Amino acid sequence: MSPSAVARPVALLEREQEVERIHAMLHAAARRAGGALIIEGPPGIGKSRLLDEGREEASRLGLRVLAARSTQLEQGFPFGVVRQLFERMLLDADDAQRERWLGGAAKLAAELLTGAAHAPPAAHLPSTDPGYAWQHGLYWLASNIAADTPLALVVDDLQWCDAPSARALAFIARRVEGQPLALLLATRPPDPAETPEAAVLVADPIVERVSPEPLSPAGVEALVAARLADEPESGFIGACVEVTGGNPFLLGELLEEVAARRVKPVAGSAPEVDALVPRGVANAVLLRLSRLAPEAGVLARALSVLGDGAQVGDAGLLVRLTGAETETAMAALVSAGVVEAGGTVRFAHPILGTAIYGDLSPAERERLHHGAATILRDRGAPEELVAAQVMHTEPAADPEAVALLRRTAREALALGAAAGAAALLERALEEPPTEDERPALQVELGRAYARAGAPEGIAPLSEIVDHGERPADIATAAIELSSMLFFTGQAGEAGTILRRAHDRLPAGDPARAGLEVALLGVCCTSAAARVESDALIADLCSRGVTADGPLGAGRLATLAMDEAVRPGSAEVAAELAERALAAGLPRGPHHAWSLLCLMVLTVADRFDVAAQHADELLAEARRRGAGLTVAAVSSHCAYIAMRRGDLTSARADADAAIELTSDMVGSEFVSVIAVTAAVLAGLDRDETHDSLRRMIDRADVGCDVELSASSHLRYASGVLRAAAGDHEAAVAELRECATGHPVFGGENPAVVPWRSAAALSLAELGRDAEARSLAKDELRRAREFGAPRAIGVAQRALALVGPREERSQRLELALDVLAESPARLERARVLLDIGATRRAAGQRSAAKEPLTEALALAARCGARGLEQRARAELAAIGVRPRTSDRSGVDSLTPSERRVVELAADGGTNREIAQTLFVTEKTVETHLGRAFRKLDVSSRRQLPDVLARAAG
Numbered sequence: 001m002s003p004s005a006v007a008r009p010v011a012l013l014e015r016e017q018e019v020e021r022i023h024a025m026l027h028a029a030a031r032r033a034g035g036a037l038i039i040e041g042p043p044g045i046g047k048s049r050l051l052d053e054g055r056e057e058a059s060r061l062g063l064r065v066l067a068a069r070s071t072q073l074e075q076g077f078p079f080g081v082v083r084q085l086f087e088r089m090l091l092d093a094d095d096a097q098r099e100r101w102l103g104g105a106a107k108l109a110a111e112l113l114t115g116a117a118h119a120p121p122a123a124h125l126p127s128t129d130p131g132y133a134w135q136h137g138l139y140w141l142a143s144n145i146a147a148d149t150p151l152a153l154v155v156d157d158l159q160w161c162d163a164p165s166a167r168a169l170a171f172i173a174r175r176v177e178g179q180p181l182a183l184l185l186a187t188r189p190p191d192p193a194e195t196p197e198a199a200v201l202v203a204d205p206i207v208e209r210v211s212p213e214p215l216s217p218a219g220v221e222a223l224v225a226a227r228l229a230d231e232p233e234s235g236f237i238g239a240c241v242e243v244t245g246g247n248p249f250l251l252g253e254l255l256e257e258v259a260a261r262r263v264k265p266v267a268g269s270a271p272e273v274d275a276l277v278p279r280g281v282a283n284a285v286l287l288r289l290s291r292l293a294p295e296a297g298v299l300a301r302a303l304s305v306l307g308d309g310a311q312v313g314d315a316g317l318l319v320r321l322t323g324a325e326t327e328t329a330m331a332a333l334v335s336a337g338v339v340e341a342g343g344t345v346r347f348a349h350p351i352l353g354t355a356i357y358g359d360l361s362p363a364e365r366e367r368l369h370h371g372a373a374t375i376l377r378d379r380g381a382p383e384e385l386v387a388a389q390v391m392h393t394e395p396a397a398d399p400e401a402v403a404l405l406r407r408t409a410r411e412a413l414a415l416g417a418a419a420g421a422a423a424l425l426e427r428a429l430e431e432p433p434t435e436d437e438r439p440a441l442q443v444e445l446g447r448a449y450a451r452a453g454a455p456e457g458i459a460p461l462s463e464i465v466d467h468g469e470r471p472a473d474i475a476t477a478a479i480e481l482s483s484m485l486f487f488t489g490q491a492g493e494a495g496t497i498l499r500r501a502h503d504r505l506p507a508g509d510p511a512r513a514g515l516e517v518a519l520l521g522v523c524c525t526s527a528a529a530r531v532e533s534d535a536l537i538a539d540l541c542s543r544g545v546t547a548d549g550p551l552g553a554g555r556l557a558t559l560a561m562d563e564a565v566r567p568g569s570a571e572v573a574a575e576l577a578e579r580a581l582a583a584g585l586p587r588g589p590h591h592a593w594s595l596l597c598l599m600v601l602t603v604a605d606r607f608d609v610a611a612q613h614a615d616e617l618l619a620e621a622r623r624r625g626a627g628l629t630v631a632a633v634s635s636h637c638a639y640i641a642m643r644r645g646d647l648t649s650a651r652a653d654a655d656a657a658i659e660l661t662s663d664m665v666g667s668e669f670v671s672v673i674a675v676t677a678a679v680l681a682g683l684d685r686d687e688t689h690d691s692l693r694r695m696i697d698r699a700d701v702g703c704d705v706e707l708s709a710s711s712h713l714r715y716a717s718g719v720l721r722a723a724a725g726d727h728e729a730a731v732a733e734l735r736e737c738a739t740g741h742p743v744f745g746g747e748n749p750a751v752v753p754w755r756s757a758a759a760l761s762l763a764e765l766g767r768d769a770e771a772r773s774l775a776k777d778e779l780r781r782a783r784e785f786g787a788p789r790a791i792g793v794a795q796r797a798l799a800l801v802g803p804r805e806e807r808s809q810r811l812e813l814a815l816d817v818l819a820e821s822p823a824r825l826e827r828a829r830v831l832l833d834i835g836a837t838r839r840a841a842g843q844r845s846a847a848k849e850p851l852t853e854a855l856a857l858a859a860r861c862g863a864r865g866l867e868q869r870a871r872a873e874l875a876a877i878g879v880r881p882r883t884s885d886r887s888g889v890d891s892l893t894p895s896e897r898r899v900v901e902l903a904a905d906g907g908t909n910r911e912i913a914q915t916l917f918v919t920e921k922t923v924e925t926h927l928g929r930a931f932r933k934l935d936v937s938s939r940r941q942l943p944d945v946l947a948r949a950a951g
Contacts, residue, residue, distance in 0.1 A: 024614025108137025235267025
């Protein structure tokens with residue numbers, strides 16, 4: 001038997017179920033029912049062959065196929081797989097296509113795919129979602145392409161995918177529903193410790209997973225019979241099963257060697273089969289190479305070092321082959337099935353390249369990697385390819401290598417690959433750098449580890465904070481380390497680090513300004529860190545602040561917050577906050593300084609000013625595709641709307657923020673505010689107590705965390721317990737607003753009116769003296785601060801828990817003060833209480849006007865619970881107001897109404913989806929439900945109806 005006696009490979013064996021599922025997913029995508037499917041299994045099990053089948057089926061269905069394959073060599077370089085998928089297609093497109101595909105939110109991906117994208121350096125806390133805008137842009141790029149022609153994205157060897165690409169693929173996978181878009185991926189079982197992003201994608205329940213099994217003995221027999229000309233005997237089949245374990249790739253390699261050695265497929269050949277592959281695939285591949293010309297083996301070794309995607313010319317140059325020799329050797333490798341044909345080279349299977357590389361001696365690897373780095377650098381190859389080779393060489397005190405690794409690390413860090421950047425910098429330190437370079441390099445390494453959330457960053461950064469000599473290095477190290485500690489729940493330690501670094505720097509050094517900004521930022525967010533800055537804030541208060549750039553603006557914002565929480569004066573707090581906003585606040589993640597000022601304006605009853613600034617921030621964040629910033633600002637919009645009394649908008653903004661942060665890391669500060677607003681608005685919207693409690697539980701943000709906003713969530717939880725009738729638990733939880741957060745919520749009722757809420761529960765428990773004491777204390781504090789809403793809330797509480805003979809007078813006082821506040825919901829509460837008090841006193845005529853006005857205000861606010869109470873009171877005096885029409889606009893959920901409003905403004909489904917950071921399917925669902933709820937008249941006059949409803 002000759003080698004030519006080996007038959008052509010047969011169709012996929014025992015893969016009918018996998019093929020069926022792949023075909024079903026692709027057919028669904030062609031019908032705008034996109035999905036994601038991962039083929040997971042060990043090397044050689046046939047994953048790549050199934051991907052090929054998927055690509056062929058996609059092409060038959062008319063889907064556009066974009067494919068990529070991850071490699072070990074390029075694993076540390078960001079967005080490499082994404083660029084494989086999209087760059088060539090964009091390059092080949094005409095201007096009209098490119099403009100259409102990169103339109104809308106997809107333009108956020110344009111700079112990334114041209115290699116020009118850089119994340120701005122953080123001035124304080126680094127962004128926890130630096131790649132979100134790029135992920136958002138890549139999703140809409142894929143969506144725009146799919147809108148032209150249904151699209152299949154196919155990626156092999158996901159286990160080696162670079163982290164940013166894996167995150168982008170996961171982002172797309174969660175949003176393919178309702179799109180003519182399919183993701184077909186293949187991976188070995190990923191190691192969560194080595195490639196956490198790939199592991200998260202594989203484990204995502206939204207992704208369908210298939211796991212091919214080894215071939216059964218019957219399957220092995222069928223493949224052997226098809227590949228060999230002679231009829232195999234059962235003893236030979238048993239030996240093949242034993243040696244290969246049913247692995248299709250290894251079985252194929254075994255049969256190649258059987259044919260080459262002219263081994264008969266008989267039972268007597270079983271011992272020889274056992275000896276053919278003692279080391280598995282590696283031995284089979286090397287045996288195949290040994291039968292080729294020496295130049296082919298040499299070239300294969302060079303290609304294993306350069307990796308998939310290498311240029312043939314580089315490989316020939318690396319092993320000193322002439323052009324003709326390289327061409328001949330390449331042809332032999334292609335003919336033998338070792339590599340695929342083409343100007344850039346890929347091994348026919350990753351196992352082949354791994355086996356050949358594994359056979360290199362350490363000295364040969366060093367020589368080839370060093371030579372490859374030189375060749376690539378000399379011809380001007382991308383620096384990440386050169387750095388990949390340097391990473392596999394021995395340290396040689398080469399200053400060019402250090403510089404290259406540092407540049408590549410900066411690029412990786414800017415693109416969100418912090419772990420990859422850290423690996424590059426670790427290698428640069430081993431080179432080693434000069435003594436002058438070492439401190440700066442250590443800072444960069446610490447920064448990379450800190451951005452990756454790796455504990456390895458603590459030691460080098462702490463070393464610089466305590467023993468560094470250059471002020472700029474000390475400040476940078478302290479800010480990075482404090483950021484890392486802050487986002488791991490150690491805000492107190494973060495403040496300590498910043499204070500320690502601040503104290504080490506000489507007075508007047510420019511680096512102290514950045515430390516002061518960072519310290520102020522942490523202390524405005526964390527109660528534990530605030531103790532580190534009490535003296536600093538006291539000093540600011542004593543000498544005043546001028547708006548002299550970001551630091552001055554940050555000081556103004558800090559003073560504004562201090563004025564609000566002490567409490568001081570609402571007027572002074574609002575004036576300081578507006579000055580800070582106008583002065584150019586420090587750059588920080590998600591506009592944290594601006595949001596701080598918005599919160600101050602909100603508790604000072606400056607709702608219009610706060611809303612105007614929030615709208616500006618939101619528009620800018622949407623333009624940049626900054627998802628977590630959009631969520632953060634939306635949560636504050638929800639809080640402003642809730643305080644103003646626009647409960648529908650409050651719920652819509654809160655829901656949008658919660659939904660947007662559902663798969664984001666570091667979003668706790670958003671969830672706290674958003675859930676608080678949603679719960680308080682939901683109570684007045686008459687949502688069930690159980691559903692609102694589940695919302696708090698699902699948010700998984702404890703009321704006892706150090707975030708300054710946590711007191712708001714504790715207050716909302718306490719009010720919810722009271723609404724459910726559990727007044728003992730309500731009082732206990734509300735009191736903790738003072739004991740747990742005395743700085744951020746315990747002092748000023750305009751921030752958290754816990755005393756009035758607790759007083760109402762105490763009154764329900766019959767503890768009237770305690771109730772009145774708390775209510776009086778809150779009223780005193782509210783008057784000192786001077787925000788009308790807080791005074792009205794406290795005055796109402798005191799009226800309800802105080803002597804009945806004083807109730808009417810106190811309620812009238814509350815109504816008078818609320819006339820100065822735009823908080824119309826609180827005015828509705830007081831009007832209802834006035835009417836109910838008059839009705840109880842037999843003053844039926846006098847009760848009608850305040851009850852009717854309360855009903856109208858409650859309806860405008862969307863406060864259905866309050867509206868029902870007003871109707872009941874009016875019914876008690878014989879008045880039957882017209883029932884509200886819940887079949888039209890009022891029947892829409894907050895999310896439905898938000899979508900309908902944007903549609904009424906002329907937005908397309910795609911534009912609305914991009915504005916709200918949701919999918920087109922979500923928009924279509926909301927519009928469909930809204931259309932069914934709206935009557936014919938409402939549909940025809942939609943803009944006018946919505947304008948009146950918002951009025």
